[in-house]
Amino acid sequence: MNEAWYKAPEGLGLVRYEGDRILEIELPRVRKNMRSNGAAPPAVAELTTELTAYFAGANNRVRLPKGLRLDWQGVNGFTKRVYDVVAQIPSGDTWSYGEVAAAAGKPGAARAVGRAMATNPFPIFVPCHRVVRSDGSLGGFGGGLAMKERMLGFERGRA
Secondary structure (H helix, E strand, O other): OEEEEEEEOOEEEEEEEEOOEEEEEEEEEOOOOOOOOOOOOHHHHHHHHHHHHHHOOOOOOOOOOOOOEEOOOOOOHHHHHHHHHHOOOOOOOOEEHHHHHHHOOOOOOHHHHHHHHHOOOOOOOOOHHHEEOOOOOOOOOOOOHHHHHHHHHHHOOOO
16 A cells, blocks of 8 residues: 645645545544655646645645546445435535435434544545534534635635
């Protein structure tokens, strides 16, 4: 497994990859002892550039460069349906955990949606920051609520 990182105001984010497969994208945070696997392949370097621009507020959508694919191995059933639903939430919009559960075919499974969001291997591509509590409050987020609020803000044009 190889790693490449990207920069954000919150610290460094990490992309884990093997060949053309993206295995995981970690949200940025303060990190110590980052190691480098050398220069990333061009498509992975392009992805890290896109992620850096996104977290700088320069774009509100990250595209997966040609030649790369997200590796969904081990993700199936309801969790994969949740990720598919969340991936369709438009930039700047929010849905409640309950709305996502209903759209994924299990009304009343809001807590299961929360668990799926907590284990999301591909934030940004599965934009879990767009999932909020039923009362509209932010709820939780692996990158912290300040990051979630900032991401929603620049997606809505209020960076």
